[in-house]
Amino acid sequence: MSVEDPAAPELPRAPRYGSRSVAEVMGSAAAALGVPGFRNALSLPSAQRYVVVLVDGLGSRLLRETASYAPTLRAAQSLGELDAAFPTTTSVSLSCLGTGATPGRHGMLGYDVVDPASDRVVNMLGNWPSDVDPLAWQPEPTVLDRAAQHVDAVTVSSPRFESSALTRAVLRGGRFVGAHGVYARTARTLEQLREGRRGLVYFYWDELDKTGHKAGWRSDDWLRSLEDLDSALKRLVTKLPANTRVILTADHGMVDVAPEHRVDYSAVPELMAGVRLTAGEPRAVQLHTDADTDPEELESRWRAHYGDAVWVATKQHLAAHGYFGPEPDQGLLERAGDVWVLAREDIALYDVSRQGTRPLAMVGQHGSLTDRERYVPALVW
Template identity: 50%
Template sequence: MHDWAAHITADNAVGATETTVEALLAAQPPLPSPPSYGKASIGDVLRSAAAVLGLSGAENVLKLPAAPRICVVLVDGLGKSLLKQRSAHAPFLRTVMAADSSGEHPRTLHAAFPSTTATSLSSLGTGEVPGRHGMVGYDVLDPRQDKVVNLLGNWDGGVDPLRWQPCPTIFEKLGTTVPSTTVSLPKFATSAMTRAALRGSEFRGATSTHARVETAVEALAATPTALVYLYWSELDKAGHAHGADSPQWERALEELDAGMKRLAATAPANTLILLTADHGMVDVPRSNRIDFSVFPELVKGVRHTAGEPRMVHLYLEPGATAANRAELMASWLERFGKLAWVITREQAIAAGYFGEVSESVSARIGDVLIVARESVAFYDLRRVRPQAIEVVGQHGSITKAEREVPLLRIPVTAKAPGRKSKRR
C-alpha cells in the first residue's frame, strides 16, 4: 500500500458532524492493488503477440508460444469469475480451461482502470497504460473545451481521435511486416474509437457472430503470417440490458462457446488463438442505482461529472481549495462510504491505477473519484438520459469481478494448414 493508505482501517466512520474529515478518509477499507500493467494486463496481449510475430522492440511479457498466425478474440464483458460461474453454458471453453496446463502464460489478466471498454481497448490496441494513451473513462473532461466528451460511441466533433490518443498502435508498429486485420461490426469501421485505439489494421466488418468467425478465419488463412483481432460484443450487450445473472446472458455465452468451437475447427492449424476480455461485470439492483445529483452536498462545488456509474469523475470549479475538496469527499463518505471508496486524483495516480500519467492526461482525471466497492451505481441524472439508470450489468470499478478477465489459449482442431470457410 502507498503511504496515504497506510493507516486505513476496515471499519467505516460515523457522520461528518461527529468526526473530522481526516478520520472519515482514514476509515476507508484499503484499496485493491493497481492493475498488473506490463506483467499481466489487457495492454500486454497484442504487445506480446506482436513480439511473437517479430516486432522489433516488443516484449513477449505474457510468454506466449511461437506461432506464425495469431488470433486475439476480445469478448466484451466476459469476467473471469463469470466464465467460471457459468461454465455449464460454455462446455467447449470449460474443456479448454480444464486442459490448459501447458505454457507459462498467465491464465488471468487485469483490465485497465477504469474497467471499461474505451480504456481497456485503448490499452489493448496501443500496449500503453491509460495514463499515457489518455482514454481514462467512458466519458471524461476535455480541459481544452471545458466540457465532458464521450470516448466510446458518441465522440465530440471538437475532439480529434489522433490527437486525443497520440500513441502509435501495435498495428501501426507492425506496418506491412505482418498483415493485421480487425474483424468487428461494420458500424465501427471508421468510428472515432477505432481511429483512436485500433488504427493501422485492415478493417473487415461482419454483422453476425457466425460471419465474424468466418471472416477471421479467411484473414488468418490468406497469408503465411497474420495478426487478427476479433471483437465479440454480444455478451456485454446482454449483460447491460438484462444482467449477467439472466437467461439472455447465458444464451449469449452459449453463442460465444459455439463460435469459439467453430473458430478452433476452421482456423489454420498453426494458429495461436487467444481469448480475453476488456472487463468483467456485476449486476446492480434497481434500488442501488442512485441519482446522486439529488443530494446537494454531493455536487457542491462540482463543475462537471463524468465517468461510469461505478467509477465517477468529479471535477471541481476553478479556484477550489483543498478544504473544498475535503468537504466534498467527507460528504460522499458520510452518505456512501460503506459502498464506495472516495479518493483524490493524486491518490489514484500514486497508487498506480492509471500507470504512468502524462501532464495532459492528468487534467482529464477527476479531482475526486468515486470508486464503487459494493453492488452500487451512481448517476448524475442532470446530464445523462433517464434510461441510463435502467442498465443492470455494470462495470468500471476495480473489484475482482470487474477487473479480472481470462486469458485462454484455445487449441486449433483443424487438420488442414489453411482451411477456408464455405459459408457466408
C-alpha cells in the same frame, strides 16, 4: 484514500500494468509472431498467425461461475487471470489493448471524460465532437499500425465500428473487415488466416456485454449469449490452419445492480457542492471540482454519505499509486476527475441532471475495482 480516515475500506491494488494486464495481450501476440519492437510479456507460444479475441464484458469470475455453459472456453489453456485497465470500462481497456500503453499514457480515462481544452464532457464510445481529433486525443502508436509493417494486420468487427472515433484513436492500422453477426464474423476471421503468411487478427465480440447491460449477467439471456460465443469459438478453433494460435481476453467483467440500488446523486446538494463537472460512469464516478473546493474535503463528504458502499480517492492518490500506470502524462491527467468514487457494493451512482433517466434502466454495470469487474481471462488454443 485520505490518510486521515483509517476506518475507510482499503482501495484494492492497482492493475499490474507491464506484466499481467490487458495492455500486454496484443503486444505479446505481435512478439510471438516475431514482429520487432514488442515484448512477449505473457510468454505466448510462437506461431505464424495469431487471433486476438476480445470478448466485451467476459470477466473471468463470471466465466468461472458459468463455465458449464462454455465447454470450449473451459477446455482452453488458461494463462491465469489478467487485470482490466482502470477504470474497468471498454474505452480504457480497449485503448490499453490496442496501444500496449497505460491509461496515463494514452489518455482514455473513462466512459465520459472531460476535455480540458473546451471544459466539456466527451463520451469516449459515442459521437465525438467534430473538433476533437482522435489521432490528437490519443497520442500513442497502435499495435496494429506497427505490426502492419511486418505482418498482415486485420480487424474483424461490426461494420459500424470501422470509422468510429474509438477505432481511429486506439485500433487504427492494417485492414478492417466488417461482418454482421457473430457467425459471419467468425467465418471472416478464418478467411484472413492464410497459410504461408504471418498475420495478426483482432476479433471483437460485443454481444455478451450488450446482453449483460440490458438483462444482467445472471440472466438466461446472458447465458444464451455465452453459449453462442462458445459455439462460434468452437467453430473457429477447430478450423484453424496449422501454426495458428488464438488468445482470448476481455476488457472488464460486470456486476448486476438492482433498480433500488441505482441512485441519483445529483439530487443530494451536499454531494454536488463544489462540483463543476461530473464524468466517468455509474460505478466509477469522476468529480471535477471548482477552483474554491479542496478535493480532499469533497472526498470526505462523499465518504461520509456513502460509507463502506464506496471507495473514494483523489486523483493525486490514484496517480501516485499506479492506477493510471507508472509515470502518467500530467497533461493527459487533466482529463481525469479530481475525486473518484468507486462502487464497492452492488450500486450505481448517476448524475441524472446531466445524463437523464434513461441510463437508470441498465442492469449489468462495471467500472470499479471489485473482483467481478476487474479480472479478465487469458485463454489460449
